Amino acid sequence: MSTENIELISQLRDTVKKVCDDYPGEYWREKDRARKYPTEFVNALTELGLLASLIPEEYGGSGLPLSMGAEILTAIHEFGGNAGACHAQMYTMGTVLRHGSDEQKQRYLPGIASGDLRLQAFGVTEPTAGTDTTSISTMAVRSGDGYLVNGQKVWTSRAEHSDLMVLLARTTPKDQVKKRSEGLSVFLIDMRDALGNGMTINPIRTMINHSTTEIFYDDLSIPADSLIGEEGKGFKYILSGMNAERILIAAECIGDARWFIKKASDYARERKVFGRPIGQNQGIQFPIARAYAQTVAAELTLRKAAELYDRGEPCGTEANMAKMLASEASWEAADVCVQTFGGFGIAEEYDVERKFREARLYRIAPISTNLILSYIAERELDLPRSY
Numbered sequence: 001m002s003t004e005n006i007e008l009i010s011q012l013r014d015t016v017k018k019v020c021d022d023y024p025g026e027y028w029r030e031k032d033r034a035r036k037y038p039t040e041f042v043n044a045l046t047e048l049g050l051l052a053s054l055i056p057e058e059y060g061g062s063g064l065p066l067s068m069g070a071e072i073l074t075a076i077h078e079f080g081g082n083a084g085a086c087h088a089q090m091y092t093m094g095t096v097l098r099h100g101s102d103e104q105k106q107r108y109l110p111g112i113a114s115g116d117l118r119l120q121a122f123g124v125t126e127p128t129a130g131t132d133t134t135s136i137s138t139m140a141v142r143s144g145d146g147y148l149v150n151g152q153k154v155w156t157s158r159a160e161h162s163d164l165m166v167l168l169a170r171t172t173p174k175d176q177v178k179k180r181s182e183g184l185s186v187f188l189i190d191m192r193d194a195l196g197n198g199m200t201i202n203p204i205r206t207m208i209n210h211s212t213t214e215i216f217y218d219d220l221s222i223p224a225d226s227l228i229g230e231e232g233k234g235f236k237y238i239l240s241g242m243n244a245e246r247i248l249i250a251a252e253c254i255g256d257a258r259w260f261i262k263k264a265s266d267y268a269r270e271r272k273v274f275g276r277p278i279g280q281n282q283g284i285q286f287p288i289a290r291a292y293a294q295t296v297a298a299e300l301t302l303r304k305a306a307e308l309y310d311r312g313e314p315c316g317t318e319a320n321m322a323k324m325l326a327s328e329a330s331w332e333a334a335d336v337c338v339q340t341f342g343g344f345g346i347a348e349e350y351d352v353e354r355k356f357r358e359a360r361l362y363r364i365a366p367i368s369t370n371l372i373l374s375y376i377a378e379r380e381l382d383l384p385r386s387y
């Protein structure tokens with residue numbers, strides 16, 4: 001890594017640490033209890049331009065590569081914050097950047113870079129289709145000068161805290177296309193116009209504070225220029241954003257794992273039982289050491305994936321592996337941390353139980369472990385497709 005990059009990473013980490021220091025565990029505990037959106041924390045990151053780091057400079061962002069975005073998200077989680085409330089502001093704009101028209105880029109990217117426009121909702125998952133994305137049934141049908149959207153999405157996170165949304169819908173029914181990945185289109189929806197005019201958002205209460213929702217589309221009328229790229233090619237556009245998303249989520253998992261490992265090691269050094277630090281017992285220190293080794297290994301895979309991505313090379317396998325290994329490392333570290341804390345591991349005041357709940361999500365979303373394993377089996381090992 002160049003000296004320049006080492007310095008940049010150090011600066012980014014210092015900046016993030018300062019923000020996180022202003023929002024200690026107490027802040028996150030309160031938000032978690034009330035299932036409230038961490039507006040103040042998100043505003044602080046926005047004001048420093050951290051969420052606009054991947055937007056090219058010509059549109060008002062910092063034009064940093066994905067690997068630096070990953071460093072920012074790792075640092076947020078390592079220093080006790082949670083980027084789940086806003087990470088999508090960093091990468092959802094990639095769909096507009098890569099596939100939008102010049103007019104769409106000029107219209108939206110500067111506002112997203114400044115934070116005046118929040119684009120941090122994306123509606124792909126549906127209750128019936130689940131992971132089988134090409135089986136979604138939300139339809140956008142040509143009508144007059146635009147489209148009429150009907151259907152239902154689930155797990156559309158941050159929808160109540162977003163001005164714009166990237167939506168995947170069918171424009172041609174599945175039984176009328178040659179390949180099931182055809183006939184899907186991507187739209188950029190202005191939620192400020194849509195709410196109450198065909199779009200209804202219902203929050204879903206979950207075991208973590210994630211501001212996730214289900215959304216009903218009932219004759220929602222959207223203008224024709226909401227379409228991004230070509231009609232019918234949306235599946236390809238969504239896929240092209242998935243590697244970036246997986247790499248960035250893996251980065252958050254690495255941050256979580258580091259947080260758990262530090263928390264567990266600090267506690268194991270200080271807590272005395274039977275007249276000696278519990279960390280002197282190998283039954284306590286070995287699991288922490290193992291979690292550390294797993295985290296470092298996952299981090300190397302993540303670095304490789306990000307490097308390939310930044311060089312514009314194929315990185316599907318690496319991005320998937322990074323996401324799987326990092327989410328498993330953070331989950332292992334979370335479990336070890338609870339065990340190290342004993343009873344206090346499940347007391348709210350140490351933040352371990354909250355982070356433990358939060359760490360579990362990333363083995364499911366944005367893609368679950370089984371689907372990653374089947375990707376590796378099929379693409380790397382030439383094994384027959386299982387679905």
Ligand SMILES: Cc1cc2nc3c(=O)[nH]c(=O)nc-3n(C[C@H](O)[C@H](O)[C@H](O)COP(=O)(O)OP(=O)(O)OC[C@H]3O[C@@H](n4cnc5c(N)ncnc54)[C@H](O)[C@@H]3O)c2cc1C
Pocket residue numbers: 121122123124125129130131132154155156157158206210212361364365366367368369370371374386387
């Ligand atoms: C908190 C949260 C936030 C989310 N945010 C968003 C969001 O903002 N936007 C969005 O579009 N989606 C979002 N998601 C959806 C997320 O991407 C999906 O939950 C995830 O991809 C898994 O899909 P599913 O829940 O439908 O599980 P299903 O597809 O129903 O699968 C259930 C289980 O079966 C396994 N399985 C399914 N098929 C196979 C197979 N062929 N072989 C082996 N195992 C299989 C899966 O691995 C999984 O473990 C979010 C989810 C959560 C929980």
